Amino acid sequence: ILNVEQSPQSLHVQEGDSTNFTCSFPSSNFYALHWYRWETAKSPEALFVMTLNGDEKKKGRISATLNTKEGYSYLYIKGSQPEDSATYLCASYTGTASKLTFGTGTRLQVTL
Amino acid sequence: ETGVTQTPRHLVMGMTNKKSLKCEQHLGHNAMYWYKQSAKKPLELMFVYSLEERVENNSVPSRFSPECPNSSHLFLHLHTLQPEDSALYLCASSQTPPGTSGRETQYFGPGTRLLVL
Numbered sequence: 001i002l003n004v005e006q007s008p009q010s011l012h013v014q015e016g017d018s019t020n021f022t023c024s025f026p027s028s029n030f031y032a033l034h035w036y037r038w039e040t041a042k043s044p045e046a047l048f049v050m051t052l053n054g055d056e057k058k059k060g061r062i063s064a065t066l067n068t069k070e071g072y073s074y075l076y077i078k079g080s081q082p083e084d085s086a087t088y089l090c091a092s093y094t095g096t097a098s099k100l101t102f103g104t105g106t107r108l109q110v111t112l
Numbered sequence: 113e114t115g116v117t118q119t120p121r122h123l124v125m126g127m128t129n130k131k132s133l134k135c136e137q138h139l140g141h142n143a144m145y146w147y148k149q150s151a152k153k154p155l156e157l158m159f160v161y162s163l164e165e166r167v168e169n170n171s172v173p174s175r176f177s178p179e180c181p182n183s184s185h186l187f188l189h190l191h192t193l194q195p196e197d198s199a200l201y202l203c204a205s206s207q208t209p210p211g212t213s214g215r216e217t218q219y220f221g222p223g224t225r226l227l228v229l
Contacts, residue, residue, distance in 0.1 A: 004154070031214030043116065044202075044220040051215060089155070093214030099168070100218065102154040 004092050006103035013080050013110055020076045021106040023090035027071035034100060035064055035075055036089040044089060047075075080110040114138050118203050118221035125193065126229055133188040133224045135203030143209045144186040145218060146178060147202040155202065161186060162209035193228045200225050 005024045013019050025033060032051045038044040048057040053068040061078045077084055087107045091100040116137045125131050137144065146158040160168035161180040175197075177189040186203055204218040 034217070036220075041222065043222045046217045046219070049215050049217055051213075091155075095214075098211050099157050099160075099170075100155075100214075102156075104152065104154045 004090060004101050004103040006088075006090060006106050008106060009104070010107040011109070013108070015081060015110055015112050017080050017110075018076065018078045019080055019108065020074050021088060021108075023073045023075070023092075023103055025071050025073070025090070025092035025101075025103075026094055026096075027068055029095040030068050030071070030092065031095055032093040033066055033068075033073050034091045034093070035073070036091070038087045038089055038105070039085075040087075047088075075106075077108070080108070082110050082112060084108060085110045115219050116203060116205055116221035118201075118224050120224060121222065122225045122227075124227045124229065125190065127193060127195070129190075129193075131190045133190070133201055133203075133226075135186040135188075135221055137184055137186075137203075137205040137219070139205060139207075139219060141205035141207050141219070142183055143206045143216075144180060144183075145204040145206075145210075146186065146188050147204065147220075149200040149202065149223075150196075151199075159188075160210055167209065167211075190226075193226075195228050198226055198228045 035047040036044040050066040055066040064075045066073045087105040089105045091102040143162045147155045158172045159178045164180045179187040200223045202223045203221040206216040206218045
């Protein structure tokens with residue numbers, strides 16, 4: 001993988017459902033993986049920065065895992081609420097690129 | 113929002129106009145960034161400033177001209193843009209300059225939505 005890829009592109013779930021998305025990134029010369037939450041017409045908000053293989057981070061109902069050897073990260077949301085509706089971006093930082101390389105995001109919509 | 117602010121939030125300009133986008137960070141950070149997001153594309157880094165010095169220019173056309181007069185302010189001067197330059201322009205800042213560990217969190221503004229006619 002040369003670019004950062006996120007799937008699915010969009011997701012529509014009911015309130016209370018749990019969901020997860022995938023971020024795939026280049027595993028070569030990996031430094032860090034960032035997750036952001038971006039509500040419409042607002043600023044992207046940092047959720048997690050992850051660096052170590054096997055890392056797991058949690059913030060409330062949102063958690064993320066990291067596999068640097070195979071180049072993927074999962075973001076989980078437990079018991080989705082309407083306020084979780086947003087686009088979730090991941091970005092990798094490698095020594096090769098020396099900058100954050102972003103995916104196109106997963107757009108989550110949670111309805112009542 | 114008091115962290116990173118951007119003005120204007122929306123801008124419509126003709127191809128012959130000159131306009132400027134402004135970004136201000138109230139976080140005491142030392143690095144600032146301009147990103148561009150075109151429709152259905154990922155955020156693309158345009159410029160990076162560290163301690164008011166430009167450290168990266170990602171092959172951006174000269175019709176985009178950045179300026180960083182101090183560590184709190186960043187401008188993007190626009191001149192003779194093309195319709196394909198219509199996009200969302202985001203500013204960000206981080207505590208430490210880029211290129212060290214990749215762990216530095218970047219704090220974003222809400223963006224300026226630009227339409228070039």
